Amino acid sequence: MSGEPILELTGVRKGFGPVRVLHDVDFTVRAGEVTALVGDNGAGKSTLVKCVAGIHPMDAGTVRFAGEPVRVAGPRDAARLGIEIVYQDLALADNLDIVANMFLGRERGPGGLLDEAAMERAARETLASLGVRTVRSVRTPVSALSGGQRQTVAIAKAVLWDSRVVLLDEPTAALGVAQTWQVLDLVRRLADQGLGVVLISHNMADVFAVADRIAVLYLGRMAAEVATREVTQTQVVELITAGRSGELGLARPETAVV
Numbered sequence: 001m002s003g004e005p006i007l008e009l010t011g012v013r014k015g016f017g018p019v020r021v022l023h024d025v026d027f028t029v030r031a032g033e034v035t036a037l038v039g040d041n042g043a044g045k046s047t048l049v050k051c052v053a054g055i056h057p058m059d060a061g062t063v064r065f066a067g068e069p070v071r072v073a074g075p076r077d078a079a080r081l082g083i084e085i086v087y088q089d090l091a092l093a094d095n096l097d098i099v100a101n102m103f104l105g106r107e108r109g110p111g112g113l114l115d116e117a118a119m120e121r122a123a124r125e126t127l128a129s130l131g132v133r134t135v136r137s138v139r140t141p142v143s144a145l146s147g148g149q150r151q152t153v154a155i156a157k158a159v160l161w162d163s164r165v166v167l168l169d170e171p172t173a174a175l176g177v178a179q180t181w182q183v184l185d186l187v188r189r190l191a192d193q194g195l196g197v198v199l200i201s202h203n204m205a206d207v208f209a210v211a212d213r214i215a216v217l218y219l220g221r222m223a224a225e226v227a228t229r230e231v232t233q234t235q236v237v238e239l240i241t242a243g244r245s246g247e248l249g250l251a252r253p254e255t256a257v258v
């Protein structure tokens, strides 16, 4: 199923009050691939993934999931489909350990009681299945983890629930070189396991290291969706800053300027 569209957005519009942020955006996420979503500050990347995850209602647009039209009216709809988002600020609870964080808000167990042993096992298995070896114990409080390890826990939390699509909003922004590589490696492995992965990043080296495709938002418009191997970093930077690069991009990017 690798390369099959798992999530297809068409004609997405979103505004906040009188301000239009997304203009008829089309965006496709494919199973087994990493799609980088790039664009300048304020281009609408976070808004788009929040629409996908049901956090912001779309003003217009259609969503197809695994080929079927679906309605994502809220985060629960998204979660039911297996769409998970990892925010830049992570929303982990510092004082809790890894297991507690991974199940936060979704504790399972008979009668609402937590089965600690089962949760601990699931947390350990998920980390192991992702090839995470740098976390010694799942009972470590998150406050004692490095930035990269926290990011790993947040990603593991997102894939704990049979996810099909994971959206990562700048997961490496605050990380050093070695930790960035660990997280990118994990991102790649998620795709290799068949998930559709969306990676928002401002770092072209990261994007070119791990993404199969690149989608460029320019002032709320989708300027280009291209295969990584068919473009250069210079072209992508031009698309980001000007909405156009040679034959690629918006026909008249100047009209996008308000």
Ligand SMILES: Nc1ncnc2c1ncn2[C@@H]1O[C@H](COP(=O)(O)OP(=O)(O)OP(=O)(O)O)[C@@H](O)[C@H]1O
Residues within 6 Å of the ligand: 016, 021, 039, 040, 041, 042, 043, 044, 045, 046, 047, 048
């Ligand atoms: N909740 C909100 N209310 C009003 N305006 C918003 C809201 N969220 C985002 N915006 C506006 O929408 C535009 C796009 O913001 P968004 O956060 O999607 O950009 P981004 O591409 O993720 O940028 P960055 O790279 O800086 O994270 C910005 O002009 C921002 O001010």
Ligand SMILES: [Mg+2]
Residues within 6 Å of the ligand: 045, 046, 047, 169
């Ligand atoms: Mg953002």
